[in-house]
């Protein structure tokens with residue numbers, strides 16, 4: 001597997017579609033807990049910048065230095081936003097009183113390939129939250145059957161760049177025995193002077209609900225709610241989309 005996030009960084013914001021509803025969701029969620037927000041695996045830090053622009057004090061981190069430097073190029077002037085290179089498994093941060101943190105998009109946590117890594121990530125986030133602070137998770141639960149999804153081309157809904165065209169071609173397969181989703185994406189970048197394509201392979205590892213609940217408890221979190229969508233409809237068995245609201249005990 002090679003994920004090529006360092007190359008993705010330069011075209012991460014290829015689609016200029018208005019994501020305000022997504023950012024507003026996190027703004028109003030964070031507001032219930034406080035002003036200090038930690039955004040792990042932030043890529044360029046788009047949601048983090050939105051929160052900072054709306055008065056929050058935000059630290060956002062990503063393991064890929066190129067993501068952070070591209071993020072700084074776009075959002076460096078936003079007050080209240082700190083963008084840093086960091087690994088969720090070994091986070092080195094002085095501040096420890098965050099009110100709210102989140103792993104979004106049914107993908108980020110699944111980039112962690114073992115339950116041991118998920119435990120380490122939960123420990124890492126737990127140490128940075130204040131007592132009563134919230135960790136919000138958006139996860140997918142493993143599907144019972146394997147499947148393939150055929151090659152499909154994606155064009156930006158709203159092109160971001162005027163000097164180049166960017167489009168993506170995805171294909172993948174889900175292995176139910178391994179509970180792994182293998183995704184291969186080719187990113188095409190074409191300008192008047194040049195044409196380039198690079199491939200990104202990621203594997204998303206899914207976990208059973210009971211495994212995640214046990215880890216949250218071990219790491220000092222109490223689960224306050226389980227939902228099937230952002231409208232906070234209660235989660236019921238059989239639903240693959242699983243949103244968890246956990247707060248730090250003590």
Ligand SMILES: C[S@@+](CC[C@H](N)C(=O)[O-])C[C@H]1O[C@@H](n2cnc3c(N)ncnc32)[C@H](O)[C@@H]1O
Pocket residue numbers: 005040041042043044045046047061062063064067086087088089104105107108111
């Ligand atoms: C799917 S992207 C994140 C999308 C992001 N949440 C957003 O809203 O744009 C996953 C990101 O996680 C980062 N990442 C992967 N492993 C990480 C780790 N161990 N610690 C911190 N960041 C990590 C990658 O560099 C990549 O930018």
